[in-house]
Amino acid sequence: MKKKVCIVVASRANYGRIKSVMRAVQDHPDLELQLIVSASALLYRFGNVIDIIKQDGFEVTSRIYSIVEGENLTTMAKSVGLGIMELTTQFENLQPDIVLTVADRFETMATAIAAAYMNIRVAHTQGGELTGSIDESVRHSITKLSHLHFVSTDLARERVLRMGENEDYVFNTGCPSIDAIAELDLTLPKDFFLSHGGAGHEIDMSKPYLVVLQHPVTTEFGSGLDQINQTLAAVAGTGMQAVWLWPxxxxxxxxVSKGLRMYRERNRDAPIRFFRNFAVEDYARVINNAACLVGNSSSGIRESAYLGVPTVNVGSRQHARERAANVTDVPYSATAIKDAIIKQVAHGRYEADHLYGDGKSGVRIAKLLAEVEAPIQKTLAY
Amino acid sequence: MKKKVCIVVASRANYGRIKSVMRAVQDHPDLELQLIVSASALLYRFGNVIDIIKQDGFEVTSRIYSIVEGENLTTMAKSVGLGIMELTTQFENLQPDIVLTVADRFETMATAIAAAYMNIRVAHTQGGELTGSIDESVRHSITKLSHLHFVSTDLARERVLRMGENEDYVFNTGCPSIDAIAELDLTLPKDFFLSHGGAGHEIDMSKPYLVVLQHPVTTEFGSGLDQINQTLAAVAGTGMQAVWLWPxxxxxxxxVSKGLRMYRERNRDAPIRFFRNFAVEDYARVINNAACLVGNSSSGIRESAYLGVPTVNVGSRQHARERAANVTDVPYSATAIKDAIIKQVAHGRYEADHLYGDGKSGVRIAKLLAEVEAPIQKTLAY
Amino acid sequence: MKKKVCIVVASRANYGRIKSVMRAVQDHPDLELQLIVSASALLYRFGNVIDIIKQDGFEVTSRIYSIVEGENLTTMAKSVGLGIMELTTQFENLQPDIVLTVADRFETMATAIAAAYMNIRVAHTQGGELTGSIDESVRHSITKLSHLHFVSTDLARERVLRMGENEDYVFNTGCPSIDAIAELDLTLPKDFFLSHGGAGHEIDMSKPYLVVLQHPVTTEFGSGLDQINQTLAAVAGTGMQAVWLWPxxxxxxxxVSKGLRMYRERNRDAPIRFFRNFAVEDYARVINNAACLVGNSSSGIRESAYLGVPTVNVGSRQHARERAANVTDVPYSATAIKDAIIKQVAHGRYEADHLYGDGKSGVRIAKLLAEVEAPIQKTLAY
Amino acid sequence: MKKKVCIVVASRANYGRIKSVMRAVQDHPDLELQLIVSASALLYRFGNVIDIIKQDGFEVTSRIYSIVEGENLTTMAKSVGLGIMELTTQFENLQPDIVLTVADRFETMATAIAAAYMNIRVAHTQGGELTGSIDESVRHSITKLSHLHFVSTDLARERVLRMGENEDYVFNTGCPSIDAIAELDLTLPKDFFLSHGGAGHEIDMSKPYLVVLQHPVTTEFGSGLDQINQTLAAVAGTGMQAVWLWPxxxxxxxxVSKGLRMYRERNRDAPIRFFRNFAVEDYARVINNAACLVGNSSSGIRESAYLGVPTVNVGSRQHARERAANVTDVPYSATAIKDAIIKQVAHGRYEADHLYGDGKSGVRIAKLLAEVEAPIQKTLAY
Known part of the structure; x- marks a missing residue:
């Protein structure tokens, strides 16, 4: 009988970070994939990720709406609760052997809690990383509930062990998000931006362009508008064209969205094109061909290390992540951001760095899911 | 302006472990107590703890029903979700400065998650202890979400630090559950059992009696009936009278309840009296006057250390807790349990041990809550 | 393609009232049965109805825990909310064409609301009856949300039409609960009570016995203990043996449960045997062979009409239901109840009355579900 | 002791329809107002109605986030469930004597169910109206749960009685939404639109303007984009300037929002200004000074009757509402809508009609809330 592995995909970011594992689980003779799509992965505002998942050939086992509307701290917390209530019913009916939860967002926490309390083994990716927001606390909190740890770097493994996890069940597999790009033809078709919707100015692919993706920082709630305005001013200051993604x-x-909307209203002619979302593969192509990545997305640290794309990392969100040579850090300051962009564009491409993975994490994780039997009962290793 | 400290009391056990802190917060000139009573603390089946809380002179700020019925792993997980959804609304409306969460049960987890995501400081008691069940994982998971740690022993403090918490915010305050008994006249009135309800045989206070309290072990779901039957047989085998508490x-x-009910049906004349619950103070008196405490309650390890009452600790539930000389450990075996009871009764009272506290934890914690300003943003200390 | 009919069984009572429809839907060539088992039908305290459902050969599509514990008005209301949240996810994933909801309890309301808002046709059984409790308001409220009405009597049909429903979609099919008994061998095996568990005194089947089933009345919350005590005293006064079912x-x-438990503690020798639950068929046999049915169960009005069993109906719960000649109504008074029981036992069996159905409702309803296409958009018929 | 009246304001529309009652309850010597603000009334996307409520001088008792994000039928149903779960806790803690629920939206249903199950009297406004969508079924369903009915027209009263409600508790009070405009200085300041935000083309107040407000129709899910496009084309065809409100x-x-956004992107110069929301008073001024009201808002039928503003009512949403002479009905057809607008603008202002109220409903309802004691137990009046 196959081991049933249940994966909960709750957001665009989740999907990019777990897709290669989903594929490898699906292809493994001893594993059966149960796929739950939930939270923002179902919402139009966030690019209907579920449609991309289906186009990629995955069969969705069940769909769960689990976001309480409001986009503030209260509703984020409430969404964790709603997610748990919904997922318990799914796990009750699907009876998975292992639940795999991705990284550190609030839906990830819901998945880990539901499974851990139901005596189902929890496997967790991306544990042991430092990032300096509520997501970091949540990530470590999930580590303490998880039975199998698939971390992305040696240092991350070291940290998970120091937190008291059993070394037999902590594996540096590299990050599955690297897989998505490793196997990819990274050429960006000439008409790519023309044929991928978006709103605002057109991107001229014969010239260099920036990619900007800046998320709000949960623990700096209330500063999002100022922060995005600094970045907007910086990008405007460079005079370069930019591909801008919604948070x-x-x-x-x-x-953040309000800042972007206000900017658009007032700067109809700015050379910026706004996009809601790209397919995982397209996103990799877009950044691979970018002159520089700007903002606070983890892709500027992780995927960019592998690709060697220059990154200007803004503010505290990626604060403590390990980084390769391609990253320049700057505060929330229009001037600092602008200057860094100009320098990075001048430097051009860096050498590839395997810090976050070599592109084979998915298969490695599927094999471990099939072969390792972690004990359900945990205790501190010290 | 007073600092608003919100305490969530979710069960009988919670209350015993936090009452002295509630009192000290209420009495502190710089603190305001917000008191939420929820989960099993509202249920008749668990002794209507809310009535005791009111009789003790506390004003209840709000009441929340948050248990999904079923008493299995699925509903326990679901109750975490329900608890979070309810508590976020309370926190939204009460706007506490600090939320204090007690120990390690599922309601505790709900409290910690709701507060942490809402950028409210989380204070946690009893972190860093090892107990060998899902509660242990949950306890450590809560530690990773908490900003202030009030631990009960030096070893517990050491463990919390090793998990990466900042040493400036980890305090060995001793356990508030010890306070409840330290200030108490521990004499048990002659007619105590006669005047406190219960069902079954009467207790003759001129003779020694056992106190038995055996909870199900979450990670051994399905074995509860066998386990309770072993203990029932052991107690019967000693021929001694027993005060037995529902789990x-x-x-x-x-x-467990089914095992107890079946035993009662078949052994109408067994010298056992069953009680749902005692007031915290009464419980201390009952165990202080017991010949031996039997089962897997943490009170057999913690409070009993301070009192010097002999304990026979059954099975894995308290597996890794630090223990004083008064504890004998036995497996789920009628014979082993019986033999250990006989030996412990013969030994009699042990010397008091302050391992878990000196009786002044409540005041100590209130002072720290008033004076320490923990940063809201956490990161691993290594 | 088959029409997908989703039936939600949420309690013991639900099941008895819909089982023959479930069978007929399963057997109909144009219908596919989707079966959700939820709420108290999953709970041990209420007899694990789900096990009976499986033994009867039905395949359970999904299971939902949806009762918030507390058994008071607040938790009943909250359970409606929880039921809706859970059922919407099920309907989202199962995509039924019609949802069939049974009678009038709170889970029924949850089912009707979830389906109505999701633009799924709602079929409702037992509309248009008067019963004098919150259940009556809820029943009519569900009628206003329903697209197909399968009522049990001509008078009920008349009332549903007067409330403004379209006469083309209101059918007097008789009540499916009658089907269960119509096809049954109603002989009660000699050793029936011995082999069906229960607690208390044994039933001597060579002598007449009473069957008692008395539920709390929602709108008389707080009087349940007094009410059950009157009935207990009345039954004791007759000196007859009784089969007593938990509410x-x-x-x-x-x-009510507390009243029963207290009585048992104090009257160990009373000739009463307590049962949690019987299979639907067994229950029919038990009442068919009873000397008299006592309490406020609707089975004393409906099934008993068909069987001709004498009924003593206590209090307001069945207040306005149409009744056949077999029913005597009495207030919550030990004397009145006792006198009525004695008279009814003396009278003995009545003639069968088809007031609530002729035993063929299940097949009739399945045929209508397959053939009638009710418009999704409703409006008052006047 | 004052009677506690709890009013739940869940949306912009709710507030406009109940504000005068809130004021009158607040001012009544025998009543105490408990005010819960929930659902879309808390959301930025819908104009942060809570801020307007506070500016109007009301004290908010509690705030509840209760919308599950997704804006489809599934999440609307799920939001009813979430609303019920949240409101029960509020009612448990606030212990209101009467709960007043407004009209017919999904939050209204949640309020009615929570209160009815908790044995709290439910008062309902706007019962007995016909509108031809799921809201109509919900409105009648709420009528069957309500104890006090404050309807807006004689015909509505007649319908509520025919549904079986007790005539002693059904009052034609007129609609409180009329009050808001009756007491108002309806002059629109010259710089009104300039000073009230919005996006798009500026409104020239020296020329006539249209007001457009078109909501999606729940039972025509999937057609919203086509429908809004017809109206957009019609308005463009008239060449007139328009004030357009988000749904x-x-x-x-x-x-609908997507249609509006796409139109804006493609028609930057269209003489349309888009607004999220106006204060209730401002909205009345805006429509009172409009040349014609277009769309399917009930304000085109109700408030406009009192004001005598010409209305072009599009499609099925207001299908069966009683209407005065000022309304012209048209299908979802650009041509039909355009022609009707041109005729209505040419006709100009109609005479005032008190069909939906005379402007004194709030005080009338508060008096009835204070004086009438409806029985908690309901039954069909026939």
Missing amino acids: NVDAGSDD | NVDAGSDD | NVDAGSDD | NVDAGSDD
Whole structure:
């Protein structure tokens, strides 16, 4: 009998970070994939990720609406509760052997709690990383509930062990998000931006462009509007054209969205094109061909290390992540951001760095899911 | 302006472990107590703890029903979700400065998550202890979400630090559950059992009696009936009279309750009296005057250390807790339990041990709540 | 393609009233049965109805825990909310064409609301009856949300039409609960009570016995204990032996249960045997062979009409239901109840009356579900 | 002791329809107002109605986030469930004597169910009206749960009675939404639109303007985009300038919003200004000074009758509402809508009609709330 592995995909970011594992689980002879799509992965505002998942050939086992509307701290917390209530019913009916939860967002927490309390083994990716927001606390909190740890770097493994996890069940597999790009033809078709919707100015692919993705920082709730305005001013200051992505649903994303909308109203002619979302593969192509990545997305630290794309990382959100040579850090200051962009564009491409993975994490994780039997009862290793 | 400290009392056990802190917060000139009573603390089946709380002179700010019925792993998980959804609305409306969450049960987890996501400081008691069940994972998971740690022993403090918490915010205050007994006249009135309800045989206070309290073990779901039957046989085998308490609501408590009910039906004349619950103070008196405490309640490890009452600790539930000389450990075996009871009764009272507290934890914690300003943003200390 | 009919079984009573429809839907060539088992039908305290459903050969599509514990008005209301939240996810994933909801309890309301808002046709059984409790308001409220009405009597049909429903979609099909008994061998095996568990005194089948089933009345919350005590005294006064069933989960059932438990403690030798639940068929046999049915169960009005069993109906719960000649109504008075029981036992069996159905409702309803296409958009018929 | 009247304001529309009652309850010597603000009344997307409520001088007792994000039928149903769960806790803690629920939206249903099950009297406004969508079924369903009915017209009263309600508790008070405009200085300041935000073309107040407000129709889910496009084309065809309001949150509002956004992107110069929301008073001024009201808002039928403003009512949403002479009905057809607008603008202002109220409903309702004692137990009047 196959081991049933249940994966909960709750957001655009989740999907990019777990897709290669989903594929490898589906292809493994001893594993059966149960796929729950929930939270912002179902919402139009966040690009209907479920449609991309289906186009990629995955069969969705069940769909769960679990976001309480409001995009503030209260509704984020409430969404964790709603997610747990919904997922318990799914797990009750699907009876998975292992539940795999991705990274650190609030839906991830809901998944881990529901499974852990139901005596189902929890496997967790991306544990042991430091990022300096509520997501970091949540990530470590999930580590303490998880039975199998698939971390992305040696340092992350070291930290998970220091937190008291059993070394037999902590594996540096590299991050599955690297897989998505490793196997990819990264050429960006000439008409790509023309044929991918978006709103605002057109991107001229014969010239260099920036990619900007800046999320609100949960623990700096209320500052999102100022922060995005600094970045907007900086990008405007460079005179370069930019591909700008809308932020994740999160406490504060309303502020960021508002800043972007206001800017658009007032700067109809700015050389910026706004997009809601790209397919995982397209996103990799877009950043691979970018002159520089700007903002606070983890992709500027992780995927960009592998690709060697220059990154200007803004503010505290990625604060403590390990980084390769391609990253320049700057505060929320229009001047600082602008100057850094100019320098990074001048530097050009860096050498590839395997810090976050070599592109084979999905298969490695599926194999471990099939072969390792972690004990359900945990205790501190010290 | 006073600092608003919100305490969520979710069960009988919670209350015993936090009452002295509630009192000290109420009495502190710089603190305001917000008191939420929820979960099993509202239920008749678990002794209407809310009535005791009111009789003790506390004003209840709000009441929340948050247990999904079923007493299995699925409903326990679902109750975490329901608790979070309810508590976020309370926190939204009460706007506490600090939320204090007690120990390690599922309602505790709900409290910690709701507060942490809402950027409210979380204070946690009893972190860093090892107990060998899902509660242990949950306890450590809460530690990773908490900003202030009030632990009960030096070893517990050491463990919390090793998990990466900042040493400036981890305090060995001793356990508030010890306070409840330290200030108490521990004499048990002659007619105590006669005047406190219960069902079954009467207790003759001129003779020694056992106190038995055995909870289901979440990670051994399905074994509850066998386990309770071993203890029932052991107690019967000693020929001694026993005060028997019904277990907490928890996955598996139906099994334990069923075992107790079946035994009662078949052994109408057994010298056992069953009680749902005692006031915290009465419980201390009852165990202080017992010949031996039997089962797997933490009170057999913690409070009993301070009191010097002999304990026979059954099975895995308290597996890794630090213990004083008064505890004998036995497996789920009628014979082993019986033999250990006989030996412990013969030994009699042990010397008091301050391992878990000196009786002044409540005041100490209130002072720290008033004076320490923990940063809201956490990161691993290594 | 088959029409998908989703039936939600939420309690013991639900099941008895819909089982023949479930069978007929399963057997109909143009219909597919989707079966959700939820609420008290999953709980041990209410006889694990789900096990009976499986033994009867039905495949359960999904299971939902949806009772918030507390058994008071607040938790009953909250359970409606929880039921809706859970059922919407099920309907989202199962995509039924019609949802069939049974009678009038709180889970029934949850089913009707979830389906109506999701633009799924709602079929409702037992509309248009008067019963004098919150259940009556809820029943009519569900009628206003329903697209297809399968009522049990001509008078009920008349009332549903007067409330403004379209006469093309209101059918007097008779009540499916009658089907269960119409096809049954109603002989009660000699050793029936011996082999069906229960607690208390044994039933001597060579002598007449009473069957008692008394539920709390929601709108008389707080009086449950007094009410059950009157009935207990009345039954004791007759000196007859009695088969006593535990009440449904409902606001106030704790009171009734407490009354029963207290009576048992004090009257160990009373000739009463307590049962949690019988299979639908067994229940029919038990009442068919009873000397008299006592309490406020609708089975004393409906099924008993068909069977001709004498009924003593206590209090307001069945206040306005149409009744056949077999029913005597009495207030909550030990004397009145006792006198009525004695008279009814003396009278003996009545003639069968088809007031509530002729035993063929299930097949009739399945045929209508397959053939009638009710418009999704409703409006008052006047 | 004052009677506690709890009013739940869940949306912009709710507030306009109940504000004068809130004021009158607040001012009544025998009544105490408990005010819960919930659902879309808390959301930025719907104009932060809570801020307006506070500016109007009301004290908010508690705030509840209760919308599950998704804006489709599933999440609307789920939001009813969430609303019920949240409101029961509020009612448990606030212990109101009467709960007043407004009209017919999904939050209204949640309020009615929570209160009815908790044995709290439910008062309902706007019962007995016919509108031809799921809201109509819900409105009648709420009528069957309500103890006091404050209807807006004689015909509505007649219908509520025919549904079986007791005539002693059904009052034609007129609609409180008329009050808001009756007492108002309806002059629109010259710089009104300039000073009230919005996006798009500026409104020239020296020329006539249209007001357009078109909501999705729940039972026509999926057609929202086509429908809004017809109206957009019609308005463009008239060449007139227009004040356009964003629709309510509802299943399908995403479609309507999308249509509006697409139109804006493509027609930057169209003489349309888009607004999220106006204060109740401002809205009345805006429509009172409009040349014609277009769309399917009930304000085109109700408030406009009192004001005598010409209305072009589009499609099925207001299908069966009683209407005065000022309304012209048209299908979802650009041509039909355009022609009707041109005729109505040519006709100009109609005479005032008191069909929906005389402007004194709030005081009338408060007096009835204070003086009438409806029985908690209901039954069909026939």
